[in-house]
Amino acid sequence: MKFCTFRQQGEEQVGLVSADEQTVFALKELDASITKMEELIENYSSLKEKLEKQADQLTPIPIDRVELLAPIPQPKHDLLCVGLNYRLHALESAxxxxxxxxxxxxxxxxxxxxxxxxxxxxxxxxHGDVTEKLDYEVELAVIIGKKCSKLSPDEVFDAIFGYTVGNDVSARDIQSAYGQFMFGKGLDDFAPLGPWIVTKDELSQPPHLNLKTYVNGELRQDSNTSDLIFDLPYMISELSQGMTLEPGDILLTGTPAGVGMGFQPPKFLQAGDEVICEIEGIGQLKNTIS
Known part of the structure; x- marks a missing residue:
């Protein structure tokens, strides 16, 4: 299944996306208590059967008549991220x-x-007043599905709710100047997510998915999640040994080669640029630099 957060007539709602991605169904018709994505995730095991039986009774809304928002517009916690997790990207970064x-x-x-x-x-x-080296990074974003800690690698996929597309927008000059990632990757608007969450049962375990980024129509990144240096069971299990993970927590798993700083000369983003991050089986996340 695919689930989105959308705005219609000023109201933010959680929706089920049709298989052809042309229609959305407001889940409040099924359960009025589901007002945000985290509530769906927490209650998904009990709602799944109702969805499978009653989804065709919900009112269809053409998806082009709503405003799609990030699936989790205001995450409870900061995003967990992993850097340098594709070998060729680690080489270009070095x-x-x-x-x-x-x-x-x-x-x-x-x-x-x-x-x-x-x-x-x-x-x-x-953020032209603080950075001149704005960059993009397509990443598979993992959405945690339940409260968990001290997971073994074999237990990790049971703890995952689903996946979405992330763009780990980065200010490379700030990164370099401060010698750490937090400031250069944490400016406002630097966490695009979407277009929706695809539940884990829709994809293989582990997911082997093609990732691509286009800037103004030019293909910049083109790789596959099978090239991760550290895979999902390793990372999520390791993090859970000392961190309690909660429903709706988000892990960005790393980006492949082809980011702007890797070109000679570098190809950093400018105002007006269109960036499309695409992951096979999930969809496209399209944004414009302003």
């Missing part, structure tokens, strides 16, 4: 930083501040 590449022994974890996530077709503020 080259940009002027250092020798060394294969990581451990994942590079960091958090990404997000006041409100940008949704599909939303705008990303360029």
């Amino acid at each position: 080259k940009f930083a002027g250092r020798e590449y060394q294969a990581p022994k451990h994942p590079v974890y960091f958090s990404k501040r997000v006041n409100r996530a940008v949704g599909p077709n939303g705008t990303i503020q360029a």
Whole structure:
């Protein structure tokens, strides 16, 4: 199933997206207590059967008549992120930083501040007053489905609700100047997510999905999640050893090669640019730099 958050007539709602992605059904018709995505995730096991039996009784709304928002517009916690998790991206990052590449022994974890996530077709503020090196990063975003800790790798997929597309927008000059990721990746609008969440049963375990990024129609990133250095069971199990994960928590799993800083000369984003991040089996996340 695919679930979205949308706005219609000023009201934010949670919706079920039709298989052909042309229609959305407001879940408040099925259960009035489901007002935000986290509530759906927490109650999904009990709602799933009702959805399967009664979805055809809900009122269809053409998807082009609603405004799609980020699936989780205001995450309860900062996003959990993993850097340098595709080998070729780690190589291009080392080259940009002027250092020798060394294969990581451990994942590079960091958090990404997000006041409100940008949704599909939303705008990303360029922050031209503080950065001149704005960059994109397509990433598979994992949505945690239940409260859990100290998971074994074999238990990880049972704890996942689903997946969406993320764009880990980054200010490379701030990253370089401060020597850490938090500030350069945590500016307002730097967490686009969408267009919806695809439940885990729709994809293979682990998901082997093609990822692509287009900037103004030019293909920049083109890879597959099978190239992750550290896979989902490893990362989520490791994080859960010391962190309690909760329904609606989001993990960005890393980006492949082809980011703007990897080109010679670099191809950083400018106001007016259109960025499309696409993941096979999930959809496209399209945003404009403003």
